[in-house]
Amino acid sequence: xxxxxxxxxxxxxxxxxxxxxxxxxxxxxxxxxxxxxxxxxxxxxxxxxxxxxxxxxxxxxxxxxxxxxxxxxxxxxxxxxxxxxxxxxxxxxxxxxxxxxxxxxxxxxxxxxxxxx
Ligand code: 5GP
Numbered sequence: 001x002x003x004x005x006x007x008x009x010x011x012x013x014x015x016x017x018x019x020x021x022x023x024x025x026x027x028x029x030x031x032x033x034x035x036x037x038x039x040x041x042x043x044x045x046x047x048x049x050x051x052x053x054x055x056x057x058x059x060x061x062x063x064x065x066x067x068x069x070x071x072x073x074x075x076x077x078x079x080x081x082x083x084x085x086x087x088x089x090x091x092x093x094x095x096x097x098x099x100x101x102x103x104x105x106x107x108x109x110x111x112x113x114x115x116x117x
Contacts, residue, residue, distance in 0.1 A: 002093035034101030039064040064096040
């Protein structure tokens with residue numbers, strides 16, 4: 001069971017901002033931006049490139065955008081996915097990072113916030 005499955009099962013507490021039958025979104029425990037929420041498909045895959053259905057990938061991004069706009073009240077935001085340990089993935093249950101809330105809207109100054117060069 002992944003740590004995110006435990007969050008879905010309410011075995012681990014989290015601050016849930018959105019949930020439907022297919023997705024859950026909750027605040028990242030170690031935020032890298034003023035707003036940092038994770039959008040997680042309930043159907044488990046270890047990493048994005050394991051998902052073969054393009055519709056599923058599209059729905060994941062569409063849901064993440066909807067969570068950013070409606071649940072997080074963001075008009076400007078970054079969606080990011082780490083694919084593989086070398087890219088910074090630590091939880092092997094596919095998820096989209098929703099990052100935003102910077103005051104000056106200058107996201108360029110925050111391009112390293114996901115721990116990448
Ligand atoms: P990754 O590095 O795999 O792309 O992102 C995993 C994210 O999950 C990290 O930003 C990390 O802070 C977050 N995270 C890890 N464990 C927990 C947890 O137990 N609860 C919550 N809310 N976030 C977690």
